[in-house]
Amino acid sequence: MPKYVMVIDVEKCIGCMACVIACKKENNVPDQHYRTRVVEEVRGQFPHLRMELRSELCNHCENAPCIDACPTRASHRAKDGTVQIDRKKCIGCKACILACPYDARYSHPKGFADKCTFCDHRIKEGIKPACVETCLGKSRIFGDLEDPKSEVSELLRKYDASVRLEFAGTRPRVFYIKKKFAGGL
């Protein structure tokens, strides 16, 4: 089975927000709602500043609190290991939105919870997620960690990667690599 992960090279993000727009367009995300975001974090005192641009999205955690919180199994782990929502089964109790430490979910105007799917409809066709495809700086890299020759496997071997809120114990599948900046997450 594949193990899809996303690696985000924070130094390559140019803050164009094309990923945010591509995601909305690809997944028909309603107005005022987003499945991915870009965080611009500036640290220090002028003129000694350092800035990091960081994309954030659902981490498709291996130990996903949203799946545990769901009373109907609407939030579930798909066969490819990604965390998905069955809209038909979702009752809109919003427990998963509260359970997610990454604020990756929102309540769709039609009542169900919604979030990034890693563009599962595209990966089934062998196409990369929309945000990855559109990324101008090639900051977002997507692939199968089970394949040792994949770009993500090579990057994670080469660089020290971190995940957001590691202490939460959710074992995210979105990794961040950065060589210079030692901030945030």
Added chain:
Amino acid sequence: MTEITITGLNAITHPYLEVWDWRIVIYLFLGGLSAGMLVMCSIANLRIPKQPVDELAQCVRAPIIAFITLAIGAQFIILDLGKPQSLIWGYLTFQPLSLMSWGTWGVPAVLFANALYILAVIPKDQRYRLKVPFLVNLSEKLSSKMRPIAKLNFALGIFLGIYTGVLLSSFSSIPLWNNATLPILFLVSALSSGAAMIVIIAKKAEIKFLFTKIDIWLIVAELLIIALFFYGLYTSTAPYKKAIEPFFSFTNEQFIFAVALIAIFLLLPLAMRLKLGELKEFKGGFHGEFTKSQIFRMNFAALLVLAGTFILRAAIVYAGQLTKLSPY
């Protein structure tokens, strides 16, 4: 200095979580109240060993009010669902790790046991009110099983009371809620509110007096647990410490939570003081009926307890959503 600008924010999660609102507060309050009433009226019916049901009929109305309270409370959580039409999916599975799933199954189970309790405690001369012959027959049959049904309702009342707290404490992403003290606090406040409600609705002075005494101990326990709840968070790590800030600062823009905490620590001790006064008045033992003024004082103290319980739940639900594990 750190400055964060984010493109792509959802209003439901930024700058604060605005996920659960007053509907959940009312659900938790009414659920807790119902749980407390079930436990208390079970105590009332079980404390006297092996008596005919008719003699124990003093707590007849409590199960009915508990049922109505929980049924109304359940409506509020349904009102909060984004897709209530899909609720059937909740009954096609049971997810042991999901507290919502426990509630989905647990609330109807409590309502069912509560309904049996209502039928079991109805006195003979009141059964004609049931109108439907099937219910009258069922009531006759269940009356002999009143004690085991009361025991079942006692256990389910404890479950429901503690469940309202566990539901919140299961969210590891919300520091204020995510601790083991919260379910105990919610259980004790549920029991306290149940005792208070029975003091209000009881016709017999003896029952009012009994639950006034019980409530004093529950209020003492509740105040102690509130203090331990905050102390536990204060001595914890940064996000947990930050989570209690709104309760202890008037300069914070959310100073309303400091007001709420002060209100709780005024209302509950005042209620306790009134109740202790009542105990003193009847030091030599309780005989006969209360005067109107004594009943007014008892009911007033009970109302203070109910107000304190409601404020506690509202403050914890809303304040919890102000602080997250993540720094933004």
